[in-house]
Amino acid sequence: xxxxxxxxxxxxxxxxxxxxxxxxxxxxxxxxxxxxxxxxxxxxxxxxxxxxxxxxxxxxxxxxxxxxxxxxxxxxxxxxxxxxxxxxxxxxxxxxxxxxxxxxxxxxxxxxxxxxxxxxxxxxxxxxxxxxxxxxxxxxxxxxxxxxxxxxxxxxxxxxxxxxxxxxxxxxxxxxxxxxxxxxxxxxxxxxxxxxxxxxxxxxxxxxxxxxxxxxxxxxxxxxxxxxxxxxxxxxx
Amino acid sequence: xxxxxxxxxxxxxxxxxxxxxxxxxxxxxxxxxxxxxxxxxxxxxxxxxxxxxxxxxxxxxxxxxxx
Numbered sequence: 001x002x003x004x005x006x007x008x009x010x011x012x013x014x015x016x017x018x019x020x021x022x023x024x025x026x027x028x029x030x031x032x033x034x035x036x037x038x039x040x041x042x043x044x045x046x047x048x049x050x051x052x053x054x055x056x057x058x059x060x061x062x063x064x065x066x067x068x069x070x071x072x073x074x075x076x077x078x079x080x081x082x083x084x085x086x087x088x089x090x091x092x093x094x095x096x097x098x099x100x101x102x103x104x105x106x107x108x109x110x111x112x113x114x115x116x117x118x119x120x121x122x123x124x125x126x127x128x129x130x131x132x133x134x135x136x137x138x139x140x141x142x143x144x145x146x147x148x149x150x151x152x153x154x155x156x157x158x159x160x161x162x163x164x165x166x167x168x169x170x171x172x173x174x175x176x177x178x179x180x181x182x183x184x185x186x187x188x189x190x191x192x193x194x195x196x197x198x199x200x201x202x203x204x205x206x207x208x209x210x211x212x213x214x215x216x217x218x219x220x221x222x223x224x225x226x227x228x229x230x231x232x233x234x235x236x237x
Numbered sequence: 238x239x240x241x242x243x244x245x246x247x248x249x250x251x252x253x254x255x256x257x258x259x260x261x262x263x264x265x266x267x268x269x270x271x272x273x274x275x276x277x278x279x280x281x282x283x284x285x286x287x288x289x290x291x292x293x294x295x296x297x298x299x300x301x302x303x304x
Contacts, residue, residue, distance in 0.1 A: 086281065228289055232296065
């Protein structure tokens with residue numbers, strides 16, 4: 001009898017901890033109305049995007065988002081560009097303490113950048129717009145995020161479509177916090193869209209965060225970037 | 238002479254990317270121009286790390302061509 005209880009307990013523990021949902025996202029570059037984009041170049045980048053997909057794996061408490069492995073048939077310049085624009089490199093995680101972490105390799109060093117405060121400061125506006133993505137009714141939320149690069153400060157327009165029908169607050173590239181899973185995320189002209197959703201499946205591939213990387217805040221990360229930039233421009237020509 | 242070779246090399250390297258008309262005064266400025274051009278072509282605004290990575294790539298290419 002003791003053995004039966006023990007087995008049942010172990011089985012329940014296993015089922016609870018290995019049950020997770022898996023969402024596949026694709027990324028594409030949208031044509032804007034500025035008229036400045038090189039349409040041929042955009043098409044070439046989008047054809048490189050077709051080689052890339054991303055997976056969000058989550059349970060009730062934590063999530064991990066990363067790019068899937070792809071066949072590296074000698075990185076073309078377009079694929080290289082596709083890889084670096086609009087985020088998606090490295091591993092994005094949301095842990096049990098609701099921290100939004102980004103594991104990246106940056107100029108030869110491994111870092112864990114904490115974006116929690118940066119994302120929490122975003123002022124999202126929910127409107128009445130709705131649409132269906134992958135048969136799930138989604139609602140729209142928009143915000144702007146100020147980003148910095150060596151040439152100044154810029155406002156990024158961010159649009160998230162979340163579905164209250166999917167009981168999770170996670171989403172792609174570390175965004176989330178809505179009463180429903182984000183099925184589409186647009187950052188300026190880059191759009192992530194969910195193409196495949198598998199809910200509550202038993203999967204042996206557990207959610208595991210990378211083990212390496214120096215923990216830094218987002219502001220420290222900006223400081224490091226500024227120092228790297230100074231170093232770069234002071235390099236002898 | 239060095240300048241002519243550098244310009245010719247970079248023109249060959251960059252013609253496919255549409256950068257043939259960039260005037261190379263120094264590699265840092267060239268790298269900045271290259272990033273700005275790429276941003277405009279794609280209609281995106283790079284964040285700090287992407288900007289640095291792209292800039293570094295063009296800067297290295299420019300310096301390699303110089304040697």
